[in-house]
Amino acid sequence: MPSARAERAPAKVNLTLRVVGRRPDGYHNLESLVVFASVGDALALASGPRLSLIVRGPTAGSAGAIADNLVLKAVQALGERVDSVKSGRFVLSKRLPVAAGLGGGSADAAAALRLLARKNCLALDDPRLRDAARATGADVPVCLEPRPCLMSGIGDLLSPPLELPRLAAVLVNPRVAVPTKGVFEKLAAPRVMRVAVMSEDYPPNDRAGLLKYLADRGNDLEAPAIALQPVVADVLGALRRLSGCRLARMSGSGATCFALFDNAKAAAAAARVLRGRKPNWWVRSAMLG
Numbered sequence: 001m002p003s004a005r006a007e008r009a010p011a012k013v014n015l016t017l018r019v020v021g022r023r024p025d026g027y028h029n030l031e032s033l034v035v036f037a038s039v040g041d042a043l044a045l046a047s048g049p050r051l052s053l054i055v056r057g058p059t060a061g062s063a064g065a066i067a068d069n070l071v072l073k074a075v076q077a078l079g080e081r082v083d084s085v086k087s088g089r090f091v092l093s094k095r096l097p098v099a100a101g102l103g104g105g106s107a108d109a110a111a112a113l114r115l116l117a118r119k120n121c122l123a124l125d126d127p128r129l130r131d132a133a134r135a136t137g138a139d140v141p142v143c144l145e146p147r148p149c150l151m152s153g154i155g156d157l158l159s160p161p162l163e164l165p166r167l168a169a170v171l172v173n174p175r176v177a178v179p180t181k182g183v184f185e186k187l188a189a190p191r192v193m194r195v196a197v198m199s200e201d202y203p204p205n206d207r208a209g210l211l212k213y214l215a216d217r218g219n220d221l222e223a224p225a226i227a228l229q230p231v232v233a234d235v236l237g238a239l240r241r242l243s244g245c246r247l248a249r250m251s252g253s254g255a256t257c258f259a260l261f262d263n264a265k266a267a268a269a270a271a272r273v274l275r276g277r278k279p280n281w282w283v284r285s286a287m288l289g
Helices: 070-079 104-119 127-136 140-144 180-187 207-215 222-228 231-240 264-277
Strands: 005-022 028-046 052-056 089-093 149-153 167-173 247-250 257-261 282-288
Touching: 005 104, 005 140, 005 167, 005 180, 005 282, 028 104, 028 167, 070 104, 070 127, 089 104, 104 127, 104 140, 127 140, 167 231, 167 264, 180 222, 207 247, 222 231, 222 247, 231 247, 231 257, 231 264, 257 264, 264 282
Parallel strands: 052 089
Antiparallel strands: 005 028, 028 089, 028 149, 028 282, 167 257, 167 282, 247 257
């Protein structure tokens, strides 16, 4: 692809996730500590006479119809806010499992907005770019600048970037999709009327303190996801049995789960062991930060 610009679209991992309640508009207010992984999709943009999108890669077959892709929705949302947006030919390399609790589609859309910002000389903090991210999807704003942060509301309230130690992890998806809507319906969260506020539950910035912080919190969507897809419990059990696992938890609305290890070498070794035991699962070692 001549003269192409490229962006990583790193997987989003919810280290914690608390569901505060269901709003009158049907959305849910959340509080979550979000980090990003060293694995993800990739998006490239080259000049072209018109907007187009090609999707390829190992998980492209599960990515759905091109017309529904969040990359195109992000371009449309920005075009509604910025006159004469220059786009072109996008090529998306899908590597993350789909509907997996890793924010893959949102990360792809955020990568598209970063590429368009560079092409159209827009700053990342341009309010129009932020508005386009919010209009594209609830998880897109947090992916726009993929750095650790606290996320509140429906994903629209973000803390400044956090300086956290990087964590070695194994990410596992049993290659089943868990519909987010179904998980929230199963949770049956109480209704809330108050306006969402930014979480002030800041984590410590040292490794020991961060691990304790994570151990004291959880993911409220884990139990309803297991009720819909019991294999999630199998994944968590398999991760907890791996040598050196410090903590295992589901990310987002599932079905991807993560386990934390002391270092990258231990995580890579654990991933090799698990791939041998479960060759049909998607298993990756990664650094989170």
